[in-house]
Amino acid sequence: MNLLRSILSVLFVLTISSYNHNKPNKPGLEVVIKEDTNQFSQSQIKVANEIIINAEKKVRGLLPNLPKDIKVIIEIVDWDLNAVGGVTGRTETNNPAIVAIQVSNKFKGDISNALDIGLESTIFHEFHHLSRGWAIQDNKFERGISIAMVNEGLAVIFAEEYTNAVFEENHVPKDADADAWVKEILGLSKYADYQKWMFKHPDGRTSIGYRSGTFLVRQAMAKSGKNILELSNLTPNEIIKLAGY
Numbered sequence: 732m733n734l735l736r737s738i739l740s741v742l743f744v745l746t747i748s749s750y751n752h753n754k755p756n757k758p759g760l761e762v763v764i765k766e767d768t769n770q771f772s773q774s775q776i777k778v779a780n781e782i783i784i785n786a787e788k789k790v791r792g793l794l795p796n797l798p799k800d801i802k803v804i805i806e807i808v809d810w811d812l813n814a815v816g817g818v819t820g821r822t823e824t825n826n827p828a829i830v831a832i833q834v835s836n837k838f839k840g841d842i843s844n845a846l847d848i849g850l851e852s853t854i855f856h857e858f859h860h861l862s863r864g865w866a867i868q869d870n871k872f873e874r875g876i877s878i879a880m881v882n883e884g885l886a887v888i889f890a891e892e893y894t895n896a897v898f899e900e901n902h903v904p905k906d907a908d909a910d911a912w913v914k915e916i917l918g919l920s921k922y923a924d925y926q927k928w929m930f931k932h933p934d935g936r937t938s939i940g941y942r943s944g945t946f947l948v949r950q951a952m953a954k955s956g957k958n959i960l961e962l963s964n965l966t967p968n969e970i971i972k973l974a975g976y
């Protein structure tokens with residue numbers, strides 16, 4: 732009986748959480764603080780809210796395709812995010828528009844520091860994905876690392892241009908041949924492994940798709956004279972061509 736009750740209560744909780752996940756957004760921007768064992772202080776919640784609200788206003792002025800209603804879920808994680816300013820994110824779904832933001836409590840030992848350095852640019856990055864429909868669960872693009880490279884490159888450069896936050900993890904190391912990295916990705920099969928090419932390659936390289944993408948997008952800007960907003964209206968193939976590939 733006790734076991735049955737436990738099973739029923741687990742099912743009940745699962746039902747509630749999937750209901751919460753899928754329910755329609757409140758109109759406009761909704762910021763949800765996800766709390767488990769790690770908790771934000773009241774002042775950190777206030778700071779995070781202000782940064783997200785201001786960033787949303789700025790991005791909405793730049794990217795007219797941004798969905799009207801957006802839910803941002805923010806949580807503390809113990810991951811090492813030192814290479815990207817202490818904050819990372821995922822654009823979960825386009826419809827409803829849901830972005831999950833992770834703030835590291837290991838970033839120079841301080842959540843407030845991560846919020847100051849990484850949160851604004853992460854919102855710019857993820858909201859750029861929303862404006863193009865580049866989401867994990869209901870993605871509007873075809874499969875392929877070359878498409879991921881372009882969409883990530885656009886989001887990184889958009890965030891760099893408008894927040895001035897630049898992280899080395901998004902750029903090909905100076906002693907490496909960026910042109911060769913782009914060609915390597917363009918030569919991959921459509922079914923190449925996402926983890927390997929976007930995050931951690933067995934040969935030791937990390938974030939190859941991101942780093943190559945920023946190089947490619949900068950090349951497309953330089954060769955076409957178009958700015959990042961103009962490029963953001965184009966398809967991945969059009970951008971690859973403008974970059975000279």
Ligand SMILES: [Zn+2]
Nearest residue numbers: 856860883886
């Ligand atoms: Zn991204």
